[in-house]
Amino acid sequence: MTDEPQSREAFEARLRQIGAERYHDRHPFHHLLHGGGCTPDQVRAWVINRYYYQHSIPMKDAAFMSRVEDPALRRAWRKRIEDHDGTDVNEGGIRRWLRLAEAVGLDPDYVASCRGVMPATRFAVDAYVRFVRDKTLLEAVAASLTELFAPAIHANRIEGLLKHYPFANDASLSYFRKRLTEAPDDVAFGLKWVLDHADTAEKQDMAAAALTFKTDVLWAQLDALHSAYVEPGRIPPGAWVPGEGLLLARAS
Amino acid sequence: MTDEPQSREAFEARLRQIGAERYHDRHPFHHLLHGGGCTPDQVRAWVINRYYYQHSIPMKDAAFMSRVEDPALRRAWRKRIEDHDGTDVNEGGIRRWLRLAEAVGLDPDYVASCRGVMPATRFAVDAYVRFVRDKTLLEAVAASLTELFAPAIHANRIEGLLKHYPFANDASLSYFRKRLTEAPDDVAFGLKWVLDHADTAEKQDMAAAALTFKTDVLWAQLDALHSAYVEPGRIPPGAWVPGEGLLLARAS
Numbered sequence: 001m002t003d004e005p006q007s008r009e010a011f012e013a014r015l016r017q018i019g020a021e022r023y024h025d026r027h028p029f030h031h032l033l034h035g036g037g038c039t040p041d042q043v044r045a046w047v048i049n050r051y052y053y054q055h056s057i058p059m060k061d062a063a064f065m066s067r068v069e070d071p072a073l074r075r076a077w078r079k080r081i082e083d084h085d086g087t088d089v090n091e092g093g094i095r096r097w098l099r100l101a102e103a104v105g106l107d108p109d110y111v112a113s114c115r116g117v118m119p120a121t122r123f124a125v126d127a128y129v130r131f132v133r134d135k136t137l138l139e140a141v142a143a144s145l146t147e148l149f150a151p152a153i154h155a156n157r158i159e160g161l162l163k164h165y166p167f168a169n170d171a172s173l174s175y176f177r178k179r180l181t182e183a184p185d186d187v188a189f190g191l192k193w194v195l196d197h198a199d200t201a202e203k204q205d206m207a208a209a210a211l212t213f214k215t216d217v218l219w220a221q222l223d224a225l226h227s228a229y230v231e232p233g234r235i236p237p238g239a240w241v242p243g244e245g246l247l248l249a250r251a252s
Numbered sequence: 253m254t255d256e257p258q259s260r261e262a263f264e265a266r267l268r269q270i271g272a273e274r275y276h277d278r279h280p281f282h283h284l285l286h287g288g289g290c291t292p293d294q295v296r297a298w299v300i301n302r303y304y305y306q307h308s309i310p311m312k313d314a315a316f317m318s319r320v321e322d323p324a325l326r327r328a329w330r331k332r333i334e335d336h337d338g339t340d341v342n343e344g345g346i347r348r349w350l351r352l353a354e355a356v357g358l359d360p361d362y363v364a365s366c367r368g369v370m371p372a373t374r375f376a377v378d379a380y381v382r383f384v385r386d387k388t389l390l391e392a393v394a395a396s397l398t399e400l401f402a403p404a405i406h407a408n409r410i411e412g413l414l415k416h417y418p419f420a421n422d423a424s425l426s427y428f429r430k431r432l433t434e435a436p437d438d439v440a441f442g443l444k445w446v447l448d449h450a451d452t453a454e455k456q457d458m459a460a461a462a463l464t465f466k467t468d469v470l471w472a473q474l475d476a477l478h479s480a481y482v483e484p485g486r487i488p489p490g491a492w493v494p495g496e497g498l499l500l501a502r503a504s
Contacts, residue, residue: 058317062320066314067311071338074337075344078330133318
């Protein structure tokens with residue numbers, strides 16, 4: 001690494017390459033899920049654990065805003081919290097996720113309680129919230145840039161789920177449909193901010209490391225799911241076991 | 253102190269008593285300001301330093317939200333950030349404060365830069381943000397309850413400023429006018445939350461101590477102002493000195 005920063009274009013390409021190599025769309029669980037290879041219980045395990053990530057994301061964004069002195073940057077960032085927690089005119093991503101939970105036969109109150117979430121999921125997700133609380137603003141924004149790679153995974157996910165699972169329809173998949181329009185706005189802002197602020201080689205390295213860290217956070221979640229519910233299928237103590245947390249109507 | 257918690261009514265009365273004894277409407281600077289006894293430069297010093305508090309409040313609220321797991325509580329709390337940072341239909345308290353700055357002859361960009369803010373102001377305000385980040389949610393909400401005492405001070409302030417200062421009019425005082433309607437909503441929510449959650453004597457003591465701490469934060473800001481710009485009038489190194497940061501049109 002020389003001390004000269006990379007050009008804007010070269011640095012953006014470097015960030016995109018991190019996604020190409022490490023984003024969780026390359027994980028076997030992703031292929032299993034989207035290819036129709038998951039059992040209903042494996043889908044449920046994913047919905048339960050991924051909820052913990054969804055419910056933590058606004059905490060992460062609030063931790064970021066708690067360190068931003070510039071009201072204009074806070075205002076721009078606040079949209080992310082609104083997108084997840086909801087507004088008067090938008091029920092928000094968290095409620096949409098709970099509708100997906102219901103569609104796969106889970107009691108949304110059980111899912112919202114976060115009982116049954118694997119410790120490994122909590123460790124990974126909590127590490128992300130702490131990262132954003134403790135690191136530089138540049139690293140925090142750079143970590144959010146996995147959204148660069150999300151539209152493809154969401155489009156792919158909608159198509160795969162619709163094709164393979166009876167629970168999948170417009171209502172149950174509305175979370176992903178909505179993210180197709182929300183995420184690109186966020187990431188365009190975040191990418192520009194990172195390209196503008198990573199103006200030395202050292203800062204570019206920090207930003208790239210932060211984005212790499214975030215891909216680790218996502219990957220670790222799918223690793224934990226795969227290990228607990230697919231292969232070898234060893235569910236950790238206290239985590240969800242099939243049959244728990246079902247909607248009464250379907251459990252009976 | 254016995255181990256039995258106080259009744260809801262007795263505990264609320266105890267919280268209100270803290271305001272009656274310690275809220276900053278009892279500070280001499282408050283009387284000077286509202287009674288028309290401040291010079292234009294003393295008003296400016298207040299506007300400059302108080303801006304630091306205003307600009308930090310959304311960081312404090314975001315720090316709170318970053319620790320709240322319940323999406324519904326986060327949604328309810330988010331309004332506070334919107335009130336200060338603004339929305340599409342509401343310019344927000346921070347911009348309103350900058351209009352007050354302009355009305356008293358200060359360059360709003362200078363005020364927004366926070367140059368000239370006294371270290372003592374920063375120490376007190378930053379202590380509040382850290383308090384909310386580090387303490388229990390109960391203590392954080394209890395600390396916000398100084399808003400219980402704010403409507404009286406705002407009404408009093410509008411009346412006093414209009415009567416005594418030529419800069420005061422509906423536009424320049426819109427910050428206070430707006431807070432008259434915003435603060436009661438917030439505090440009704442916060443008070444109920446504290447009364448609901450402080451269900452042991454120990455928690456009631458913690459909540460009362462947190463509210464006391466917050467009155468200290470407000471009081472210390474006026475103490476620092478008084479000492480620097482009134483009596484003895486010793487401005488600390490680096491803090492605003494009269495003549496700095498004026499609007500060009502008026503400075504010429």
